[in-house]
Amino acid sequence: MTGSMEAATPPTKCTHCHQPMRSPVFCQNCRVINPVPPDTDYFTIFGLPRRYQLDEKELHKRFLNLTRDVHPDRFATSAPETINVTMRLAAQVNEAHEVLKDPVLRAEYLLQQAGGKRPSEEKGAPGGMLAEVMELREQIEEAVSRDDRTALEELRRRVNDMHAEVQETVASLAEAVADQPEAEDLQELRAYLNGIKYVRNLQDLLSDKV
Numbered sequence: 001m002t003g004s005m006e007a008a009t010p011p012t013k014c015t016h017c018h019q020p021m022r023s024p025v026f027c028q029n030c031r032v033i034n035p036v037p038p039d040t041d042y043f044t045i046f047g048l049p050r051r052y053q054l055d056e057k058e059l060h061k062r063f064l065n066l067t068r069d070v071h072p073d074r075f076a077t078s079a080p081e082t083i084n085v086t087m088r089l090a091a092q093v094n095e096a097h098e099v100l101k102d103p104v105l106r107a108e109y110l111l112q113q114a115g116g117k118r119p120s121e122e123k124g125a126p127g128g129m130l131a132e133v134m135e136l137r138e139q140i141e142e143a144v145s146r147d148d149r150t151a152l153e154e155l156r157r158r159v160n161d162m163h164a165e166v167q168e169t170v171a172s173l174a175e176a177v178a179d180q181p182e183a184e185d186l187q188e189l190r191a192y193l194n195g196i197k198y199v200r201n202l203q204d205l206l207s208d209k210v
């Protein structure tokens with residue numbers, strides 16, 4: 001399952017000066033950029049361990065550094081091929097950051113990498129969750145029609161609690177999937193990631209009402 005990923009493993013040492021690199025994309029020592037395959041693992045790009053739990057401040061710091069290091073403007077006088085490479089790397093760094101900084105996208109990414117199903121292939125949510133979401137939606141609509149601020153405030157608390165609970169389950173499943181993907185965990189994570197969208201829809205429904 002991971003064979004093709006391993007084949008594309010980028011270097012951890014600079015191919016130019018042979019010093020260890022914090023990111024395979026750029027060598028801090030000789031300041032040489034290193035094109036990595038387009039399918040390079042997002043965690044690898046930032047030199048971070050492939051885990052769901054991630055130090056968001058550290059990710060942000062590394063993102064800012066890399067963005068600056070591979071910025072095409074810094075290579076303005078370089079050969080056109082080099083400028084093309086920096087543009088592609090900058091886009092790769094951006095895309096990796098967009099996904100890793102968002103807990104749900106990060107879990108989805110780990111799921112896809114472990115061979116899990118896409119949302120279009122498996123639409124089911126965890127048992128009971130849909131019924132609960134539908135009931136909350138009805139209550140929200142009723143409270144809106146009565147313009148009942150107190151009820152809406154209470155509903156918002158319930159929806160946020162539900163979101164926190166689902167998020168916690170997503171976190172532990174995603175950690176398991178990143179570590180050692182079991183078929184059961186893949187299925188469950190798919191279901192919870194489908195489910196969290198419904199909860200987020202409820203949050204959206206409430207956000208302009210309360």
Ligand SMILES: [Zn+2]
Pocket residue numbers: 014015016017018019027028029030031032
């Ligand atoms: Zn180097």
